[in-house]
Amino acid sequence: MATHPISLTINGKGQQSSVESRRLLVHYLRDELGLTGTHIGCETSQCGACTIMLNGSAVKSCTLFAVQADGAEIMTIEGLAKDGEMHPIQEGFWEEHGLQCGFCTPGMIMSTYDLLQKNPNPDEHEIRHALHGNLCRCTGYQHIVKSIQYAANKMQGATVAD
Amino acid sequence: MIPSEFDYVKAGSVQEAIGLLQQHGDDAKVLAGGHSLIPLLKLRLASPAVLVDISGIGDLRGIKSGGDKVTIGALTTHNDLEQSAELKGSFPILSEAATLIGDPMVRNRGTFGGSLAHADPAGDWPAVALALGAQMHITGSGGERTVAADDFFIDILTSDVQPGELLTSIDLPMPSGKVGMSYQKFSHPASGYAVVGVAAMVTLDGSGNCSSARVAVTGAGAKAVRLTSVEEALVGKSLTEENVAAAAGTAGEGIDYLGDIYASEEYRAHLVKVFAKRAVLAAAGNVK
Amino acid sequence: MKVDGNVTMSGPQQVVYDTLSDPDALRQCLPGCEKFDEVSPGRYETVLKAGVAGIKGTFIGTVTLSDAKSPESYTLTVEGSFSGGFVKGVGNISLAPDGGGAKTKVTYVGDGQVGGPLASVGQRLMAPAARMVVNQFFRCMDGQLKSRQETGAQVG
Numbered sequence: 001m002a003t004h005p006i007s008l009t010i011n012g013k014g015q016q017s018s019v020e021s022r023r024l025l026v027h028y029l030r031d032e033l034g035l036t037g038t039h040i041g042c043e044t045s046q047c048g049a050c051t052i053m054l055n056g057s058a059v060k061s062c063t064l065f066a067v068q069a070d071g072a073e074i075m076t077i078e079g080l081a082k083d084g085e086m087h088p089i090q091e092g093f094w095e096e097h098g099l100q101c102g103f104c105t106p107g108m109i110m111s112t113y114d115l116l117q118k119n120p121n122p123d124e125h126e127i128r129h130a131l132h133g134n135l136c137r138c139t140g141y142q143h144i145v146k147s148i149q150y151a152a153n154k155m156q157g158a159t160v161a162d
Numbered sequence: 163m164i165p166s167e168f169d170y171v172k173a174g175s176v177q178e179a180i181g182l183l184q185q186h187g188d189d190a191k192v193l194a195g196g197h198s199l200i201p202l203l204k205l206r207l208a209s210p211a212v213l214v215d216i217s218g219i220g221d222l223r224g225i226k227s228g229g230d231k232v233t234i235g236a237l238t239t240h241n242d243l244e245q246s247a248e249l250k251g252s253f254p255i256l257s258e259a260a261t262l263i264g265d266p267m268v269r270n271r272g273t274f275g276g277s278l279a280h281a282d283p284a285g286d287w288p289a290v291a292l293a294l295g296a297q298m299h300i301t302g303s304g305g306e307r308t309v310a311a312d313d314f315f316i317d318i319l320t321s322d323v324q325p326g327e328l329l330t331s332i333d334l335p336m337p338s339g340k341v342g343m344s345y346q347k348f349s350h351p352a353s354g355y356a357v358v359g360v361a362a363m364v365t366l367d368g369s370g371n372c373s374s375a376r377v378a379v380t381g382a383g384a385k386a387v388r389l390t391s392v393e394e395a396l397v398g399k400s401l402t403e404e405n406v407a408a409a410a411g412t413a414g415e416g417i418d419y420l421g422d423i424y425a426s427e428e429y430r431a432h433l434v435k436v437f438a439k440r441a442v443l444a445a446a447g448n449v450k
Numbered sequence: 451m452k453v454d455g456n457v458t459m460s461g462p463q464q465v466v467y468d469t470l471s472d473p474d475a476l477r478q479c480l481p482g483c484e485k486f487d488e489v490s491p492g493r494y495e496t497v498l499k500a501g502v503a504g505i506k507g508t509f510i511g512t513v514t515l516s517d518a519k520s521p522e523s524y525t526l527t528v529e530g531s532f533s534g535g536f537v538k539g540v541g542n543i544s545l546a547p548d549g550g551g552a553k554t555k556v557t558y559v560g561d562g563q564v565g566g567p568l569a570s571v572g573q574r575l576m577a578p579a580a581r582m583v584v585n586q587f588f589r590c591m592d593g594q595l596k597s598r599q600e601t602g603a604q605v606g
């Protein structure tokens with residue numbers, strides 16, 4: 001069994017581990033580090049429930065080996081809230097009823113994080129295009145779009161206020 | 163879903179990667195973005211003994227414009243091509259096609275070179291590379307060789323990149339004259355892959371007639387191919403809807419069409435004509 | 451998933467029919483055949499290591515020859531598991547004399563299903579892959595026919 005030492009930063013904290021080559025990043029995060037906010041929906045790269053930020057880009061952590069993340073900076077859904085305050089995207093999903101069962105939500109939120117950093121003021125079409133890799137079985141997406149619009153407004157307001 | 167066991171080595175340079183590939187022969191596979199390979203590993207449809215990760219080779223990522231061509235490093239991601247301001251002027255088709263690949267997470271990881279080397283029968287880049295007349299740079303233990311896109315795609319999942327070789331960069335010859343290009347895709351609603359996708363590049367002469375055309379299709383058969391009958395029928399014509407429709411009507415001869423649960427062979431044959439027409443008209447519409 | 455087509459094979463209809471339904475020839479030409487044991491008349495337990503290009507998997511299941519109407523047609527049913535998914539395929543193979551009787555035109559019409567995790571990623575690639583495997587199979591069978599005719603000619 002081939003194992004490799006890896007060292008990475010997860011939600012701002014340094015982390016050293018030894019992982020088997022074939023260990024998927026999502027299994028490493030959930031099973032080894034207990035970061036179970038990142039969900040496994042399909043395990044076949046289709047649903048986006050496992051989306052995390054890796055070096056500033058949203059990726060599907062079921063389609064990446066942990067060893068590939070050696071040296072990387074990772075943010076999972078657990079890293080979003082600061083000092084007990086929800087991130088504006090989380091607040092948007094709360095305020096605009098962007099979730100029902102919540103299974104897809106961590107992935108939706110991480111994809112939104114990527115979208116808003118590339119495009120802080122997306123229109124509805126751009127939001128829907130950006131959510132192409134995230135499936136939701138409950139909401140019909142309508143409220144998710146609204147949640148993201150809420151977050152975009154709030155985050156832009158914050159930038160202006162800064 | 164857990165792949166079979168394998169060992170993993172990260173290469174720091176092209177030479178090191180080639181050395182590793184030579185050393186392990188058929189047991190080794192290159193890992194770039196992993197978005198075609200890892201799904202296959204998880205299903206155990208591929209079980210290499212060693213993965214050689216090339217994603218850390220910085221030289222292989224990036225876009226360079228120089229004189230008569232643009233050179234794209236094999237590791238340049240779909241997202242890099244989607245966002246590149248530099249390419250929007252000379253090759254708008256690249257961001258147009260990139261934004262239709264999978265979803266944002268796939269585009270953040272998947273690479274241009276990986277997609278071409280993998281030669282997926284429904285990959286988008288193979289059609290675009292054929293339409294743009296791309297030249298592929300391949301490096302092996304014996305040095306570098308260059309292969310034209312027309313000779314690069316051999317069969318289903320088979321490109322001209324041999325075991326022990328790396329696709330390092332892709333040249334796109336800079337179009338000259340009045341040129342328009344477009345990629346039109348009928349996406350599978352679930353997978354995002356092309357049911358049929360057509361890329362077209364047209365050049366107009368002084369009187370506004372088509373002086374040359376390159377049109378290529380993906381998703382229809384086992385590999386991406388040029389639609390030569392359409393190209394021939396366009397040359398010398400003014401690109402009116404009527405003329406383009408007539409040319410597109412010839413599309414697809416000689417293709418051994420794929421049929422699957424989503425789209426039958428007949429349906430794909432029909433889509434090829436429809437999308438050939440759309441792609442050529444869209445290309446004609448953005449000539450500059 | 452449909453796989454159909456036709457090939458012209460070397461040899462008269464009866465010879466081609468006998469070869470195409472001969473367990474020894476099948477064992478030689480089914481791609482990566484590791485096991486092909488008759489468990490009841492016309493029914494074979496089979497293990498194949500099949501693949502195209504970078505894709506390879508193991509098929510474990512049964513191959514059944516039925517509806518035999520020598521020398522005109524038979525039905526080939528393939529059922530089992532392939533890389534964690536199930537596959538089921540039914541092919542009708544019919545033969546007709548060609549080239550004045552010296553050759554045989556073989557027409558195959560197959561329909562298959564894949565399920566399980568394989569379907570999500572594999573489905574898309576299965577039809578073209580199956581087609582390639584079928585082409586390999588018939589090319590191999592044609593090779594068998596040619597070599598049998600050569601040895602036959604030498605002996606006889």
Ligand SMILES: Cc1cc2nc3c(=O)[nH]c(=O)nc-3n(C[C@H](O)[C@H](O)[C@H](O)COP(=O)(O)OP(=O)(O)OC[C@H]3O[C@@H](n4cnc5c(N)ncnc54)[C@H](O)[C@@H]3O)c2cc1C
Nearest residue numbers: 192194195196197198199264272273276277285286329354
């Ligand atoms: C959910 C999903 C949706 C997708 N949708 C689309 C789509 O709509 N359109 C589309 O075109 N693609 C789509 N893809 C595929 C995606 O674009 C892949 O990223 C791409 O096809 C392969 O690039 P990669 O860098 O990920 O290659 P990898 O998966 O790393 O490698 C693929 C193959 O190419 C070889 N290889 C890679 N790079 C090189 C190199 N430089 N030299 C030699 N060999 C190399 C590898 O050994 C491997 O055999 C999708 C993928 C997923 C998971």
Ligand code: FES
Nearest residue numbers: 041042043048062
């Ligand atoms: S679990 Fe990763 S995409 Fe569904």
Ligand code: FES
Nearest residue numbers: 100104136137138
């Ligand atoms: S809220 Fe249930 S899957 Fe999206």
